[in-house]
């Protein structure tokens with residue numbers, strides 16, 4: 001403790017002498033080797049918050065372009081508030097955004113004190129309000145409230161941020177009750193995507209089937225569980241594992257959360273799949289009417305072939321980086337309806353439905369009816385170095401992971 005006090009003292013003294021100076025000259029870019037990364041964070045003086053963010057100056061391979069940047073945030077006034085992040089996941093879309101291949105672009109800005117514009121990575125997360133100006137107070141926000149992001153592009157891989165009320169959605173005290181930061185920080189994208197895809201394309205009746213690939217993903221696991229709650233049956237396709245024991249364990253995990261059938265992509269593309277499907281669906285008397293696809297390639301075409309006539313096939317991701325190839329007969333003779341879904345656009349068009357969907361999922365979580373997707377908690381303390389954080393982002397690119405990487409913020 002003594003060393004912590006010693007290391008913060010000179011910085012408090014500097015801020016106390018000249019807060020204006022601090023505003024004009026925020027702490028500049030800190031390379032991972034910079035010494036102040038290893039110091040304890042200074043307690044804010046005159047309401048100035050010191051912050052760190054994983055940022056990029058240009059699009060590219062995340063490990064090459066990401067770096068940890070330190071800056072300070074001036075006290076909030078007017079419609080501003082200062083947020084301290086609690087948990088932020090690493091989603092595939094975040095990686096695509098850094099690579100420059102995601103349709104929603106981040107804001108490149110010099111407002112974090114750099115000569116060249118930089119963007120903060122990350123799109124999803126939960127933060128607490130630690131200070132606020134007069135307008136957010138008038139709108140019912142208060143210190144200690146938890147907020148999630150209102151849309152993509154805010155930049156959530158950071159310890160602190162300055163935000164406006166329109167950037168965030170408040171989780172009411174009742175919504176937050178019994179919910180952990182990781183649960184709140186991962187609720188707004190994947191479970192909402194699964195929820196809307198199961199509800200908004202076709203009305204599935206009790207006992208009817210849907211089929212999905214990427215079943216072990218956050219979206220896939222959410223679809224299994226929501227479907228179960230609503231009386232639907234699911235056929236789930238996973239990537240096979242070289243390690244048979246690991247594959248069996250993964251299948252068991254998905255059965256445990258409510259899957260009715262779990263097969264590998266190789267099993268899906270095997271000779272016997274038609275007979276298996278006939279068995280599951282009582283020779284087609286319980287038809288498969290909806291398919292959810294985040295993979296594409298041959299396995300997605302094979303999945304579409306199991307659909308009943310006039311069914312719906314919803315594509316929401318492209319994990320294999322392969323195109324989606326559809327035989328014309330599926331359109332002409334089977335009249336399968338092909339759709340795309342993007343939760344960001346849906347949320348922008350349906351902001352109230354977004355709030356109620358989040359609230360409903362959190363109710364299920366609270367009631368123990370919706371199990372968390374396995375996560376790898378990545379501790380982000382004030383002292384955590386940029387190289388360590390960037391290495392964790394790099395790990396997410398490897399695939400076949402035990403759980404989704406989530407930054408969990410400690411003493412920042």
Ligand SMILES: NC(=O)c1ccc[n+]([C@@H]2O[C@H](COP(=O)([O-])OP(=O)(O)OC[C@H]3O[C@@H](n4cnc5c(N)ncnc54)[C@H](OP(=O)(O)O)[C@@H]3O)[C@@H](O)[C@H]2O)c1
Nearest residue numbers: 193216217218219239294316317318319320341342343400
């Ligand atoms: N359109 C939307 O609004 C929307 C919203 C949310 C998510 N998404 C998309 O949904 C997908 C899943 O996202 P998430 O956050 O739920 O994922 P996640 O939890 O991070 O898991 C990634 C999943 O992708 C699978 N995967 C990775 N590489 C693959 C490959 N080459 N071929 C087949 N599968 C592969 C992994 O399979 P293993 O389990 O075998 O490792 C894992 O199940 C992504 O494509 C994401 O962009 C779209």
